[in-house]
Amino acid sequence: EAGVVQSPRYKIIEKKQPVAFWCNPISGHNTLYWYLQNLGQGPELLIRYENEEAVDDSQLPKDRFSAERLKGVDSTLKIQPAELGDSAVYLCASSLDSDAPGDTQYFGPGTRLTVL
């Protein structure tokens, strides 16, 4: 079974430019997560979707970040405009049902963003 797919794997842009990341979760997984991982740190949640609904976006910087999961499957995360401090790895994860006891999140390979 295919895992979580993310693209692109690497992206280099200049500051103030827009950028978008795409994620395809594991088939059948209702919950999708976007995380930010800075160098030397653990992943930090940006947003969590239950199907197509964003149920926790409290850590998403809404002035420049946006996300969508229109049909409850694939998701995109956008930054506009990008700043130097946005350079990091953006991870997508999915799980069957975040309400289920012991629900496990499975991660994609991430997109490494470099803002110059």
Next chain:
Amino acid sequence: DQQVKQNSPSLSVQEGRISILNCDYTNSMFDYFLWYKKYPAEGPTFLISISSIKDKNEDGRFTVFLNKSAKHLSLHIVPSQPGDSAVYFCAAHGANNLFFGTGTRLTVIP
């Protein structure tokens, strides 16, 4: 404030010996805990988990111990193999979200 802490940024162990990775947490409401393993340029891979109502879970060479009174968990790998060299993240589940530690880089020396 960091709710999950891994105070050892790195650990080196001889092949065949035991590796012990430690993790501390502050929130007593966490209901289960997970360990993830991460190789360079890859996403974290789920390794093993433990419910807050248990004190031990074993899967092959990997065992996780939970001490709720101390708010401490540890991952034991025995015997350690060179392929185990990676960054290990401890994570705690609460409020439908995962809270990660900063990771411990394990190096297994052949």
